[in-house]
C-alpha cells in the first residue's frame with residue numbers, strides 16, 4: 001500500500017500500460033486482457049491486472065500532467081517492482097505533415113517544466129525512452145503494418161496559457177507534438193533503471209486546428225493499443 005495505490009504487493013505485472021484516463025484504463029483492461037481484476041482504486045485512479053496472450057500485464061491510469069504521472073510511476077517502480085512502463089495517450093499535433101489520428105512514438109521528450117531540471121541539479125536533462133523498447137516498437141509497427149512517426153515531442157505543464165513563443169519554437173526545432181507527461185516518465189524510469197516508452201495518437205492539431213470525433217479517436221486509439229501491447233511482449 002502507498003498513499004496513492006491500494007494494491008497488494010505482487011498485484012502488478014512487471015509491465016504496465018498507462019493511459020491518462022482511468023476509464024480508458026478500464027476499457028483497455030476489459031478489451032485486451034483476460035482474467036482481469038481491479039487491483040487499485042484510490043481516488044478512482046484505477047489499475048487492473050490480467051493476461052495478454054497468456055502473459056501477465058497491468059494497466060493503470062496516470063492522470064494529467066507530470067506531477068501526477070511522477071507519483072504513480074515512482075510508486076509502481078519502487079513499491080510494486082514494475083520494470084516496463086508504456087504511456088499510451090493523446091497529443092496535440094505540431095508538425096504540419098501530421099494528420100489527425102496519426103501515431104507517434106516519442107524518441108525523446110523536451111520540456112518547459114522545471115520538474116525535470118529540478119531532478120538534474122538545474123541542468124537540461126535529455127529525457128528519452130528505453131532503446132530496447134523503442135527498437136521493439138519499431139519492429140512491432142512493421143509487423144502490424146503501422147507507420148508511426150518517431151521523433152521529439154514536448155511535455156508541457158500547461159494545457160491553457162502556454163507562452164506564445166513556444167509553438168513557433170517547437171516548429172523551428174522539429175518537435176512533432178505536445179502532451180503533458182512523457183518527459184517525467186522517461187526521467188523517473190532512467191533514475192530507477194527501468195524501461196519506459198510513450199506511444200501517442202494525434203487527437204487535435206495546433207496548426208491546422210483540425211479536431212477528431214470521439215468515435216474517430218476511439219479507432220486510432222485501438223491501433224495505438226495494439227502497437228503498445230505487441231511492443232510490451234515483443
Ligand SMILES: Nc1nc(Cl)c2ncn([C@@H]3O[C@H](CO)[C@@H](O)[C@H]3O)c2n1
Nearest residue numbers: 020064065090091092158159179180
Ligand atoms: N498540453 C496539451 N495540449 C494538447 Cl493540444 C493535448 N492533446 C492531448 N493532450 C494530453 O491530454 C491531456 C490534456 O487534455 C494531457 O494528459 C496531455 O498529455 C494535450 N496536452
